[in-house]
Amino acid sequence: MDYAKIAAEIIKDVGGKENIISAMHCATRLRLRLKDYGKVDTKKLEDVDQVKGVFLANDQQQVILGSGTVNLVTDEVLKQTGLGNGGAVSEEPAKKEGSWLTRAVKGLSDIFVPIIPAIVAGGLLMGINNVLTAVGLFAPGKSLIDMAPQFAGLATFINMCASAPFTFLPVLLGFSAAKKFGGNPYLGAAMGMVMVHPDLLNAYSIASVSPLPTWNILGLEVQSVGYQGTVLPVLAVAWILSKIEIFLHKHTPSWLDNLSTPMLSLLITSLLTFTIVGPVMRSAGDLLAVGLSWLYGSLGMIGGAIFGLLYAPITMTGMHHSFIAIETQLIAAAETTGGSFIFPIAAMNNVAQGAAVLAVLFLTKNEKMKSLCTASGISALLGITEPAMFGVTLKLRWPFIAAIIGSACGSAWIAGTHTLALALGTAGLPGFISIDPKSWGNYFIGMAISMAASFALTFVFMKRHPEGSEESGKPVFSFKKKKDKKDTETKTETAEPAVPAHIYTESEDHVLCAPVAGKVSDITACSDAVFSSKAMGNGVVIDPANGRFYAPADCEVVMLFPTRHAIGLKTEDGTEILIHIGMDTVSLDGKPFTAHVQNGEKLKAGDLMIEADLDAIRAAGLSVQTPVIITNKVPFECLTSGTIAAGEKMMKTKA
Numbered sequence: 001m002d003y004a005k006i007a008a009e010i011i012k013d014v015g016g017k018e019n020i021i022s023a024m025h026c027a028t029r030l031r032l033r034l035k036d037y038g039k040v041d042t043k044k045l046e047d048v049d050q051v052k053g054v055f056l057a058n059d060q061q062q063v064i065l066g067s068g069t070v071n072l073v074t075d076e077v078l079k080q081t082g083l084g085n086g087g088a089v090s091e092e093p094a095k096k097e098g099s100w101l102t103r104a105v106k107g108l109s110d111i112f113v114p115i116i117p118a119i120v121a122g123g124l125l126m127g128i129n130n131v132l133t134a135v136g137l138f139a140p141g142k143s144l145i146d147m148a149p150q151f152a153g154l155a156t157f158i159n160m161c162a163s164a165p166f167t168f169l170p171v172l173l174g175f176s177a178a179k180k181f182g183g184n185p186y187l188g189a190a191m192g193m194v195m196v197h198p199d200l201l202n203a204y205s206i207a208s209v210s211p212l213p214t215w216n217i218l219g220l221e222v223q224s225v226g227y228q229g230t231v232l233p234v235l236a237v238a239w240i241l242s243k244i245e246i247f248l249h250k251h252t253p254s255w256l257d258n259l260s261t262p263m264l265s266l267l268i269t270s271l272l273t274f275t276i277v278g279p280v281m282r283s284a285g286d287l288l289a290v291g292l293s294w295l296y297g298s299l300g301m302i303g304g305a306i307f308g309l310l311y312a313p314i315t316m317t318g319m320h321h322s323f324i325a326i327e328t329q330l331i332a333a334a335e336t337t338g339g340s341f342i343f344p345i346a347a348m349n350n351v352a353q354g355a356a357v358l359a360v361l362f363l364t365k366n367e368k369m370k371s372l373c374t375a376s377g378i379s380a381l382l383g384i385t386e387p388a389m390f391g392v393t394l395k396l397r398w399p400f401i402a403a404i405i406g407s408a409c410g411s412a413w414i415a416g417t418h419t420l421a422l423a424l425g426t427a428g429l430p431g432f433i434s435i436d437p438k439s440w441g442n443y444f445i446g447m448a449i450s451m452a453a454s455f456a457l458t459f460v461f462m463k464r465h466p467e468g469s470e471e472s473g474k475p476v477f478s479f480k481k482k483k484d485k486k487d488t489e490t491k492t493e494t495a496e497p498a499v500p501a502h503i504y505t506e507s508e509d510h511v512l513c514a515p516v517a518g519k520v521s522d523i524t525a526c527s528d529a530v531f532s533s534k535a536m537g538n539g540v541v542i543d544p545a546n547g548r549f550y551a552p553a554d555c556e557v558v559m560l561f562p563t564r565h566a567i568g569l570k571t572e573d574g575t576e577i578l579i580h581i582g583m584d585t586v587s588l589d590g591k592p593f594t595a596h597v598q599n600g601e602k603l604k605a606g607d608l609m610i611e612a613d614l615d616a617i618r619a620a621g622l623s624v625q626t627p628v629i630i631t632n633k634v635p636f637e638c639l640t641s642g643t644i645a646a647g648e649k650m651m652k653t654k655a
Contacts, residue, residue: 001049001050001069003069003072003073003075003076004076004080005049006048006049006050006051006073006076007073007076007077007079007080008076008080009044009048009049010030010045010048010051010063010073010077011077011080011081013040013041013044013045013048014032014034014039014040014041014045014061015034015035015036015039015040016039017080017081017082018035019034019035019036019039020032020033020034020035020077020081020083021033021034021035022083023074023077023078023081023083024074025070025071025073025074029062029063029064029065029070030062030063030065030070030073030074030077031060031061031062032060032061032062032063032077033060033061034061037056037061038559038568040056040061042054042586043563043586043587045063050065050069050073051063051064051065052064052065052372052375052376053395055529055530056530056535056536110180111173111176111177111180111235114176115172115173115176118165118172121165122161122162122163122164122165122166122423125158125161125162126159126162126163126422126423126434128158128162128433129155129158129159129162130422130423130433130434130436130437131144131433131437132144132145132151132154132155132158133145133155133159162423166228166331167196167228168192168193168196168228169192169228169230169231169234170191170192170193170195170196170227170228170230170233170234171189171192171193171196172189172192173192173231173234173235173238174188174189174190174191174192174193174195174234174237174238174241175188175189175192176188177234177235177238177239177242178191178238178241178242181238181239181242181243182242182246183238183241183242183243183245183246183265184245184262187241187245187262187265187266188238188241188242190266191237191238191241191266191269191270191273192234194266194270194273195226195227195230195233195234195237195273195278196226196227196228197226199224200224200225200226201213201224201225201226202226202228203225203226203227203228203230206225212224212225213225215274217271220275222274222275223274223279224274227278230281232281233273233277233278233281235281236277236281237269237272237273237277237278237281240269240272240277241265241266241269244264244265244268244269245261245262245265248260248261248264248265249261299415300415300416301412301413301415301416302412303415304341304345304411304412304413304414304415304416305408305409305411305412305415306408307345307411307415308345308348308349308404308407308408308409308410308411308412308414308450309404309405309407309408309411310404311345311346311348311349311404311407311411312349312352312353312385312389312400312403312404312407313404327340327342327343327421331421331422331423338418338420339420339421339422339436340420340421340422341414341415341420341421342421343421343427343431343434343435344411344414344419344420344421344427344431344435344443344446345407345411345414345415346427347383347427347428347431347443347446347447348406348407348410348411348414348446348447348450349385349403349404349407349411349427349450350380350381350383350385350427350428351380351381351410351428351429351447351450351451351454352403352404352406352407352410352450352451352453352454353380353385353388353389353393353403353407353454354377354378354379354380354381354385354388354428354451355381355403355406355450355451355452355454355455355458356388356392356393356399356400356402356403356406356454356455356457356458357373357376357377357380357388357392357393357399358373358377358455359399359402359454359455359458359459359462360373360392360393360396360399360458360462361373361374361377363458363459363462369392372392373392376388376392377392380428381428381429382428382429382430383427383428383429383430383431394529395584396462397527398458398461398462399458399461399462401457401461402453402454402455402456402457402458402460402461403454403458405453405454405457406449406450406451406452406453406454406455406457407450407454409449409450409453410446410447410449410450410451410453411446411450413442413445413446413449414442414443414446417439417442417445417446418439419435419436419439419442419443419446420435420436420439421434421435421436422434422435422436429447431443432444509573510573510575510652510653510654511553511639511649511651511652511653512552512553512571512575512577512628512636512649512650512651512652512653513550513552513553513605513606513646513647513648513649513650514542514552514644514645514646514647514648514649514650515542515549515550515551515552515579515609515626515628515646516542516544516545516546516547516548516549516550516626516646517544517545517546517644517645517646518542518543518544518545518546518626518643518644519542519543519545519642519643519644520540520541520542520638520640520641520642520643520644520650521540521541521542521543521641522540522541522638523538523539523540523541523627523629525541526541526583526625526627527583527623527625528583528584528623528625528627531580531627531629536578536627536629536631537578537629537630537631537632537633538629538630538633538636539627539628539629539630539636539651540627540628540638540650540651541625541626541627541628542625542626542627542628542644543624543625543626544581544612544614544624544626546614547611547612547613547614548608548611548646549567549579549581549608549609549610549611549612549626550605550606550607550608550609550646550647551569551603551604551605551606551607551609552569552577552579552605552628552650553569553571553572553575553605554571554572554602554603554604554605555569555570555571555572555577555602555603555605556569556570556600556601556602556603557569557597557598557599557600557601557603557609558570558576558599558600559599560595560597560598560599561586562590563585563586563588563589563590563593564590564593564594564595564610565580565581565582565585565586565588565590565593565612566578566579566580566581566586567579567597567609567610568631569603571653573653574632574634575630575632575634575653576630576631576632576634577628577629577630577631578627578628578629578631579609579626579627579628579629580626580627580629581593581610581612581617581624581626582612582617582622582623582624582625582626583622583623583625584622584623585617585622587620587622588616588617588620588622591616592612592613592614592616592617593610593611593612593613594610594611594612595609595610596608596609596610596611597609597610605647606647612624628650628651630653634653634654635653635654636651636652636653636654637651637652637654638650638651639651639652
């Protein structure tokens, strides 16, 4: 496979290397920060070999390539763009996109994603050790090493390898977090080593030692206890270390900087760690883990079902990576918590997505879709769901709904039977080795429930809603939808004068009129996740009553897409507007659209811009929902909702 060629095509289709600010990857996705997202040719990007899906989220152009492939393609992208390891810092300061919670979750994800392989390796090895040492698994009252003592040494060795990533987790986190916070990652690793130094009392031994050992530092009694397996204390300490280091770099003479800054940064941070930050954050982490466990246990099956239903949408945002912090704490304190409830629910979600994709594979007649389903379905069953979600289930919508319901059903069983994980690992079919062996039966029953519900519901939903079963104009499923009188009436366009001059008499400052007649709703009601999540900007969505689209104000055409399915406008007061006619209509290559304007043309409110054949769009199995988005974040207020006529006042901006 020519990874260099794939990378070159991706670079070209996102606007060239001069448009790329940084590039990195997670388990399945190449994540690109761009200067101008308007330069992305989505259709060409989706057609690149090995690309399984494309979407924009969290100020990143994300390209789904799949596990393994993404690493090699990212390396080539970095090489060809000259960005180096992990991307380069742009001359433009990074924008603070989204709420503080969104930024915090993204930051936590950026810290944990690089160390996931080490944690997963330790978790899988811990699962193998559990099989070797579990009493009663193979014989009553005996473990495998009791029955076959020759395996005792192997079990001890595996246990050492398994515990290493968790024992020295502060070292891994210190490196990754310091790098994220702008500090020297090697100083971060050194600080992690301080927190797990052999001279400290091991954190896992606190319950069995009294009184705890202490230092007398200038008359202050300080506990000399380690932080093995902790997360929150290390994140806080890495942030403090990075800020101290940055401060000292700015205020220390250059001839002294290399000598004093590392020493003082490490010493000051260490004192703060053992006197204030560490004890406080250790307690906070324990309370968070215990609190979530209590909440999960108190809601029982209902809590499990809710968590299972939401797990896939959470995965779409990347927020699921933040669960590792809580999960690690739960596993580290398994003697009191019993283990992690998050891992088995993640497994229910993963196999449900896989089952939905297998149902699509069984039904589809589209060869490209068959190929995509084979790879992404197996990947989901083995624990990696992004190719399945973004490549198949979300595109077809109803399989995604079936999958999250299936996940909720399986998760309810998991919660009701109190099935917990004793280690991290691959959350899918192989994940049983991370589960308490006594709960293997319930784990497999939960997976069977998730997969059966997801598989069956995909059949049912797609049979009832074949309008969501086509892609790029090619049928995916073999069954047909029966047309009835109601459908025909719904699809009949409402008559309207060619130009509603009676409404568009004068253009008012900061007022945007409805570009088309129809029903107006908040943008969150849009069926497409990219628009409903406001990743493209805030606005409204219109279910059009006919296919004639007019200028909403005096404006200039800044971008008429070649396929004429979308148009970008800029009003005289600087508001930038995107009108996107239908969902995924770029795949129709402009056939249902007739443009009456061109790029750079000055328009008056009420000028006819585009005519669209809505029946042709529906016949292709696509939605005609039309988002009207303000892309440059100008605040606005809606002046109306519900049914609206073209030219009626719809929004007022506050530019």
